[in-house]
Amino acid sequence: MDDLRRVCLSFFNDFPMEDKLKYACQPNSAASQGYGSRMLVSSQNDTVLDWRDYFDHHTLPLSRRNPSFWPHFPPEYRTLVADYSDEMIVLARRLLRLISESLGLRASCIEDAVGEFYQNITASYYPPCPQPELTLGLQSHSDMGSITLLIQDDVGGLQVLKDGEWLTVQPLPDAILVLLADQTEIITNGKYRSSVHRAVTNASKARLSVACFHDPAKEVRVSPASDLVSQSSPPHYSSIVYGDYVSSWYSKGPEGKRNLDALLLDT
Ligand SMILES: O=C(O)CCC(=O)C(=O)O
Ligand SMILES: [Fe+2]
Secondary structure, rough: OOOHHHHHHHHHHHOOOOHHHEEEEEOOOOOEEEOOOOOOOOOOOOOOOOOEEEEEEEEOHHHOOHHHHHHOOOOHHOOOHHHHHHHHHHHHHHHHHHHHOOOOOOOOOHHHHHHOOOOEEEEEEEOOOOOOHHHHOOOEOOOOOOEEEEEEEEOOEEEEEEEOOOEEEEOOOOOOOOEEEHHHHHOOOOOOOOOOOOOOOOOOOOEEEEEEEEEOOOOEOOOOOOOHOOOOEEEEOEEHHHHHHHHHHHHOOOOOOHHOOOOOOOO
């Protein structure tokens, strides 16, 4: 984890901008792989940008993994990202099995509902911000997919919303933070909630985090697990094709959990 943080930080800090831009993601396409600073594609000019640069890597399934699109410096960068991807998918699966079992479901229930995992790894770099009170590093959102595994450095700035209050997640060197995401909330019919989080900036130090997302394929239709739904326990969410969920997220923006809230049924 330390090695991964080190090489990611080195890409943002040690590369001249013209070299970084050789890896630029496509400007008008949401979630394209590469280096960028603008996650949301909006037709409006008044969009508030996050105080963040990022590098997004497509890591799984292996058919999407092409390390030649990733930074070639430091030399071990690409191997470290690939190895990290392989380790994190094992952990993500284990956690989803435990979550399924904790609800009395068969262990593979959430995995079966997600189908083949689409994993992306995003390194986020938040430069020092002269007036941190005026902006956010990353606006309030919940992640779209099933489960996110996140590591951060020792600077701190990640906050999670709990009972209406923003709590700062204290950085711990060896901690992997587990953030449940929206599709797990749908599949578990709200028994597990996706976490609302954001990143704040600070005036003096740059901050790095690396998030590993695990999503369904775009064509998968996600709905509450049938074993959790009965006459006495009706579904709380309408089903949705994951690709449609992603499109709406990118076009409207997250604003906390508004995209998930739009699926809530009146029960
Ligand atoms: O930088 C962080 O700690 C949060 C990153 C995050 O939430 C994301 O990339 O979705
Ligand atoms: Fe997130």
